[in-house]
Amino acid sequence: MHNDAMRLPARLLALTVVLSLALAGCSDDGDSPEADGTQSPTETAEVEPYLPVPEGVELTAQGSSLAVGDTATVAYEPRQDFVGAMEITVTSLEKATFDLFVGWDITPEIRKSAPYFVRARVTNVGDTNLGGRPVPLYVVDGENRLIESSLFTGSFKPCEGASFPKKFNNGDTVKACMVYLAPGKGDLTAVSFRPTQEFDPIIWEGELVPAPGSGGDKKSAKGDKKKDRKSNG
Numbered sequence: 376m377h378n379d380a381m382r383l384p385a386r387l388l389a390l391t392v393v394l395s396l397a398l399a400g401c402s403d404d405g406d407s408p409e410a411d412g413t414q415s416p417t418e419t420a421e422v423e424p425y426l427p428v429p430e431g432v433e434l435t436a437q438g439s440s441l442a443v444g445d446t447a448t449v450a451y452e453p454r455q456d457f458v459g460a461m462e463i464t465v466t467s468l469e470k471a472t473f474d475l476f477v478g479w480d481i482t483p484e485i486r487k488s489a490p491y492f493v494r495a496r497v498t499n500v501g502d503t504n505l506g507g508r509p510v511p512l513y514v515v516d517g518e519n520r521l522i523e524s525s526l527f528t529g530s531f532k533p534c535e536g537a538s539f540p541k542k543f544n545n546g547d548t549v550k551a552c553m554v555y556l557a558p559g560k561g562d563l564t565a566v567s568f569r570p571t572q573e574f575d576p577i578i579w580e581g582e583l584v585p586a587p588g589s590g591g592d593k594k595s596a597k598g599d600k601k602k603d604r605k606s607n608g
Contacts, residue, residue, distance in 0.1 A: 425574075426450040428460045432500050435577055443468060443581025448500065451511055451570035460501030463512070465566050465579040467494040468596050469586035471554075475533045488556035491563045492534040492586050493524075498548040506543045510536075510551045511570055515578075516561040521569065524553035533586065563596050 424434050428450050435447040446464040453459060469492040473481055476490075491514060499505055513521040524537045534552040543549065557563060563583060569576040583594040 424450070426452060426458050426460075428458065429500070429502055432460055434460075437575035437577065439577045441465075441577065441579045443579055445579065447568065447577050447579075449511075449568050449570075449577060450501070453505075453508060453511075457503060458501065459499070459503050459505045459508070461505075462498040462500055463568065464496045465493065465512075465581075466496055467492070468563060468566065468579075468581055468583045469494070469534075470563070470583055470589065470594065471533070471586040472589045475586065475588055476531075479531075485556065487560065488558050489560040489562075491555045491557065491583075492552055493555065493563075493566055494534075494550070494552045496548065496550055497539070499543050499545050502545060504542060504544050505539050506541045507538060508543075509538050510553060511568065512553060513567045513569060514555045514557070514563050515565045515567050516557045517564055518559075518561060520558070520561075521567060522555045522557060524555055527554075533588065565596060 425437065426434075428434060432450075433448060434450055435441075439447065441447060443465050446462055448460070448462050450458055450460045471490040471492050473486060473490060493512065493514060495510065495512065497510060509524060509526075513523060516522055526537065527535070531554065534554050536549065536551040537553045539549060539551075540547075555563065564580075566579040567576045580597045581595075583596040585593070
């Protein structure tokens, strides 16, 4: 899934971008809930958990469409036999500018991208310590590409918190902020929880607002979730 990358010198800033997601995928065969008139995942009364989670934790259905401010309960397996469960609330989608990256070495190649900030509140509702792991969220651009959050070698005060603290156990909550670079100055159309390519993504859409200190106009961020589903093959 990680087919391409852009990096700045490690001593200053490391930025990684997922540029493609095997979008050839499968064609729509008419079996989706939208096509045959059956209930969508968010309307289904009972959903079988896709991973083992503690008793009382009810996972949000795969394929759910949410708005900024909504909470999803999700699970993922960052390594074999290690399952994390979280409540994730995406709280803000922000259009940034490179004027906010004062003191960082931004190459001409990086400047061809468009920077975005995504803020979220995350609570650990599982039994595992997720300390030090990156917040497992992507953004989707106008070309239906998943973009991975950027990693900094130091503190980036305008938007920091892309990884959980060293200890992040059951009941712990953090306010996270992730930086994303959309290639070709592309748009941010949605935020996606998609831990594997086979997972039908959970999508957040909403108003895209200027990042503090950047100025600019508000905009609607709406992705093409049905198109994103097709890439599951």
